[in-house]
Amino acid sequence: MSVLNIRKYPEKILMKKARSVDTIDDDLQQLIDSMVETMHAAPGVGLAAPQVGVPKRLAVIDTAVGDSESELLVIINPVIIQKEGDIEFEEGCLSIPEYTTKIHRAERVLVSALDREGRPVELHGEGLLSIALQHEIDHLDGILILDRTSPIKREFFKKRFRKSRKLSK
DSSP states (O other): OOOOOOOOTTOGGGGSOOBOOOOOOHHHHHHHHHHHHHHHHTTOSEEEGGGGTOOBSEEEEOOOOTTSOOOOEEEEEEEEEEEEOOEEEEEEETTEEEEEEEEEEOSEEEEEEEOTTSOEEEEEEETHHHHHHHHHHHHHTTOOGGGGSOHHHHHHHHHHHHHHHHHHO
């Protein structure tokens, strides 16, 4: 296991749809373990494979906060099959450091996926788990939280981002 480099906006891999995982082998298990270590070290509640430069439909999620026990989920080839309700939540992203914005998401989701052993699972997400599932599946579809904001907020962010890059050079 090792802590992996988290890709940052505007790297192109973050904007591309990831490929399905066809084989669950030792290499994938090592990637999963490294992603979990990277997510916890960041710290974050979720991490998708494209965020570490791997264009595969794989994500890890752990919504445990503080001293609570780990609630680690590994989802392979996840698909949202049902959405209910509406919630607005202040979201951040490990690939867009120091940026948060309010995003509207479904309050509850039902997700179909494979677990790390390749067994089919259905996950019922509510609250933070619902948001994390939707956020990570967005990453697998090449969608960032910026894409979920208004055009005005997005342009404001991009202008500020370009200005900060000029200042750091």
